[in-house]
Amino acid sequence: MRARARRRGAGTGADEGGGGLAATVEASAEAAADHTVIEWRNTLGGKRGRRARGRAHHPLLRIQEEIPGRWRAALVALGLAAPILLWIALSQGSSGDLLVPSPAQTWRGASRLWHEGVLMGDVWASLRRILIGYAISMAIAVVLGLLMGSFRSVDSFFEPPIGFLRYIPATALVPLLLFWLGIDEMPKVTLIVLGSVFFNILMVADVARSVPREIVNASYTLGAGRLRVLRRVVLPHSVPGIIDVARINLAAAWSILVVAELLAAQEGLAFRIVRAERFRQVDEMFALLIIFGIIGVVSDLSLRALRRRVAPWARP
Amino acid sequence: MTMTVVRPEKLEIEGLVKRYPGSRRRSEVTAVDGVDLTVGDGELVCIVGTSGCGKSTLLNVVGGLERPSAGRVEIDGDPVIGPGADRGMVFQGYSLFPWRTVAGNVAFGLETAGVPRPARRERVAELLEIIGLTEWADRIPRELSGGMRQRVAIARALAPEPDILLLDEPFGALDAQTRRVLQEFLLELWRRLRTTILMVTHDVEEAVYLSSRVYVMTSHPGRIAAEAPVPFGGDRGPDVRRDPRFLDVREQVQALLVGQARS
Numbered sequence: 108m109r110a111r112a113r114r115r116g117a118g119t120g121a122d123e124g125g126g127g128l129a130a131t132v133e134a135s136a137e138a139a140a141d142h143t144v145i146e147w148r149n150t151l152g153g154k155r156g157r158r159a160r161g162r163a164h165h166p167l168l169r170i171q172e173e174i175p176g177r178w179r180a181a182l183v184a185l186g187l188a189a190p191i192l193l194w195i196a197l198s199q200g201s202s203g204d205l206l207v208p209s210p211a212q213t214w215r216g217a218s219r220l221w222h223e224g225v226l227m228g229d230v231w232a233s234l235r236r237i238l239i240g241y242a243i244s245m246a247i248a249v250v251l252g253l254l255m256g257s258f259r260s261v262d263s264f265f266e267p268p269i270g271f272l273r274y275i276p277a278t279a280l281v282p283l284l285l286f287w288l289g290i291d292e293m294p295k296v297t298l299i300v301l302g303s304v305f306f307n308i309l310m311v312a313d314v315a316r317s318v319p320r321e322i323v324n325a326s327y328t329l330g331a332g333r334l335r336v337l338r339r340v341v342l343p344h345s346v347p348g349i350i351d352v353a354r355i356n357l358a359a360a361w362s363i364l365v366v367a368e369l370l371a372a373q374e375g376l377a378f379r380i381v382r383a384e385r386f387r388q389v390d391e392m393f394a395l396l397i398i399f400g401i402i403g404v405v406s407d408l409s410l411r412a413l414r415r416r417v418a419p420w421a422r423p
Numbered sequence: 424m425t426m427t428v429v430r431p432e433k434l435e436i437e438g439l440v441k442r443y444p445g446s447r448r449r450s451e452v453t454a455v456d457g458v459d460l461t462v463g464d465g466e467l468v469c470i471v472g473t474s475g476c477g478k479s480t481l482l483n484v485v486g487g488l489e490r491p492s493a494g495r496v497e498i499d500g501d502p503v504i505g506p507g508a509d510r511g512m513v514f515q516g517y518s519l520f521p522w523r524t525v526a527g528n529v530a531f532g533l534e535t536a537g538v539p540r541p542a543r544r545e546r547v548a549e550l551l552e553i554i555g556l557t558e559w560a561d562r563i564p565r566e567l568s569g570g571m572r573q574r575v576a577i578a579r580a581l582a583p584e585p586d587i588l589l590l591d592e593p594f595g596a597l598d599a600q601t602r603r604v605l606q607e608f609l610l611e612l613w614r615r616l617r618t619t620i621l622m623v624t625h626d627v628e629e630a631v632y633l634s635s636r637v638y639v640m641t642s643h644p645g646r647i648a649a650e651a652p653v654p655f656g657g658d659r660g661p662d663v664r665r666d667p668r669f670l671d672v673r674e675q676v677q678a679l680l681v682g683q684a685r686s
Binding site: 319321322324325326327328329330331332335339340343344346418420421 | 483486487488505506507508510511512514515516517518519520521522531532535536563564565576579580582583589
């Protein structure tokens, strides 16, 4: 306690002495001349005496640290097996009424869809809508996002309306789009674009903004004009980030597609789920959900592979 | 006045002021306040100062990356109005293009200048030879050490044959040993190419060891407090570091900056 009082006293003394250059120098010289040892041991009342120093952490629960490879493999396997085991358990409990079909029943449901000859048509119909809609969305997002991230003026103009529009749930636009565009492919593709483009634009703009200023400045001092900086510096630097954005928002695009297909479609994975529900074919519904999951995982992995291929210089 | 003006100077700065306008939350800041400075053709000059004294701002103005609030900045008598390949710049780090190879980085300035591919390749090979990284031509910056990266950055800035090379704390992020190696590298490079170099650093020893003149800059606002000539020629070697005359200049410059850091 005595020590703390002493230190505070020294501090206020220096503060009071402040106000001019000479005074400050004088005060610091005074402090330097004061060789009294400041006594501040054990003021916090901690444990004393012989004891183990520090605190050991369990090897599996260390923040951000790598874990042993064998443990990693085991935990991954467990993470995959657990939901399947849970599924099997649930299906055993509800045998008879088929609320939860077993994996075997789901497989039979899938093969029934296959033999009806509709499965590939449905997968392709959904995939085509996503591919077209999401490609349009990403094309707009890359152009506008790079411009917004590079030019404050473009950002100031587009940020407010986009900030507003992205809070309108895309799914709430379904009735309006059906009213305007009818019930064929147009409203579905439009909905996918509208549901993802605003998020994509803002996130690509963030990616473009993260191009280090020093790299842009270095380009200028190497004689590059603004157009060259955009094409040869901002764009290549943003490529890995743009692929990440595409990967993250793709899942949202799928859920928008489902809403579009639920309301009006003749084919498509979500349309097939609705139809299966009408005939109480829970096994087919399960099969279709798993197909959704598989398509998602495959697209995710492909985009990761694409990123590694076109931007090997960027760390994941 | 019919007298012809003799211009031995490569770079002339007169009455340079750089102010950042204040806002409701921030008061106006004068980063550079009335700086006069010259660098002769083929001279290597350093500006030394504490962190935040405005020396980088000064260099950015010469590079054309920032506009001066007042004053005159001229290269060979031509006013500087923006960035260009005639003033090559090297920054502290992270300014290489991470997706381009070493050769690709060095070639960038030649591409913007429209140099055809064969001539480009030849020039890049020549520069890689000079910086001793020929075998690293196809590597990307991530695979290089910090010292190698800065050598590539220097080669990249030299490629379009600039009138002056502006170095902004180029060795600031390197460890002490690598820093020494690169100082020797820069001196050797300067001896061979006789490029005009203006370098900014906070390392007094580095400034005195490399340059023929040292400008000492003090902060708040950034002004040139002194100009110290260094009594050694371009043929100096590491032994100079122990020479009493070297130590004397170093101490004087150091004292100026310590005095400023205290206040």
